Amino acid sequence: MKATLISIPVRDQEKAMRFYTEKLGFAKKKDEPLGGGNRWLTLVSKDREDGPEILLEPAPNHFELSKVYQDALMEAGIPWTQFDVEDIDSEYERLTQLGVEFIVKPTISGNVTYAILNDTCGNYIQLVQEL
Structure with missing residues (x-):
């Protein structure tokens, strides 16, 4: 068994896609219309295009719970959810310069x-670097 899809609920798929690609650096893998303005929109790590996909799920717009x-x-x-990074200090600096808001600065x-x-888009995301 292996994980192939990670779902992240978002309130605006287009805004989320821009944030996750332009700021976090993921690459769009699938973008298929589902009707009603919804899409099957997945992203992958640029260095692992065959790895797990991140589904930008519009559930909060349609499912109150x-x-x-x-x-x-x-x-x-x-x-x-959590994403691993190689160098959290440089990633924090890069993202801060792009205007990303952190609620917790790098902490050991x-x-x-x-x-x-x-x-x-309605979520906090944790970045982690193993020491």
């Missing part, structure tokens, strides 16, 4: 350094 859960995570400051915790950013 998804929106409630997403809001509760944001209110509690809990990240929706045990054998990792982590930071938490706002994806502007």
Whole structure:
């Protein structure tokens, strides 16, 4: 068994696609219309195009419980998911210069350094560098 798809709920797929590609550096893999203005919109890491896909899921717009859960995570400051990075300090600096808002600056915790950013689409995302 292996993970092939990670779903991230977003309130605006186009805005999310721009943020995740232009700022975080992912590459668009699939973009298929589903009707009603929704898309099957997936992204992959540029250096692992055959790796797991990130689905930018418009569920909060159509399923109230998804929106409630997403809001509760944001209110509690809990990240929706985590992405690993090689050098968190340089990634933090790069993203900050691009205007990305962090709610937690790089912080050492045990054998990792982590930071938490706002994806502007209803989620906090944690970046982690193993030490």
